[in-house]
Amino acid sequence: MKKVLYVIPAWQDTCRLKPYKALGKIAEGKGYTVIYKNVNWKKTLSAQLFPVEKEAIIFGFSLGAILGWLVAQDYSCKHLILASMTPHDSFTDPKIKKMLIEVTGNQFVSDINTHLKTKNKAKKQTVMYGDQEEQSGDILVPDTQHELTDNYIKALSYLL
Numbered sequence: 001m002k003k004v005l006y007v008i009p010a011w012q013d014t015c016r017l018k019p020y021k022a023l024g025k026i027a028e029g030k031g032y033t034v035i036y037k038n039v040n041w042k043k044t045l046s047a048q049l050f051p052v053e054k055e056a057i058i059f060g061f062s063l064g065a066i067l068g069w070l071v072a073q074d075y076s077c078k079h080l081i082l083a084s085m086t087p088h089d090s091f092t093d094p095k096i097k098k099m100l101i102e103v104t105g106n107q108f109v110s111d112i113n114t115h116l117k118t119k120n121k122a123k124k125q126t127v128m129y130g131d132q133e134e135q136s137g138d139i140l141v142p143d144t145q146h147e148l149t150d151n152y153i154k155a156l157s158y159l160l
Helices: 018-029 063-074 094-104 106-115 150-159
Strands: 003-008 032-036 057-061 077-083 122-130 139-141
Touching (some): 018 150, 057 063, 063 077, 063 106, 077 150, 094 106, 139 150
Parallel strands (some): 057 077, 077 122, 122 139
C-alpha cells in the first residue's frame, strides 16, 4: 500500500521553508510520498480543496490545518493531523474574528465560516499545539509556541 503525506503550510508560509522540508525528509525516510500543497493566500480556502487517497495522511499547520480540515470534510483519509490549528470558534468570536479579518480579509473569514463544519471524514484525527499556546490538544509539544519547531517535527515523526 502506498503511503502518502500531504503537507499544508501556515498562513503566508510555503512548503519551501526549512521546517516543512525537514518534515518531508523524515516522512520520505519512513517510506511516504510527500505531496506539498502550497496555499494561495489571496484566494478562499474552499476554492483550493483537493482530492486525497483514502489511506493518505493530511498534515496542516495553523490556517493550513483549516484547509486540511476542509479537505477531510469532503474526502476520507486515514489520518488528519491538525497542528496549531486556528480554533473553530475563532471565526465566530467577535474579537478574534475582527483580528482575523484584519489579517486575512473579510472574504477569507466569511468563506471559512460558510464552509467549516464540525465533523470530517478522517478515520483518525490528532490535534497538536505547542505547550505555550494555551490550547488543549491530543499532543502538547514541549517548549513550543505557534511555530513549526524541531520539537514539533520530532513529535510529528512519531505519528508517521
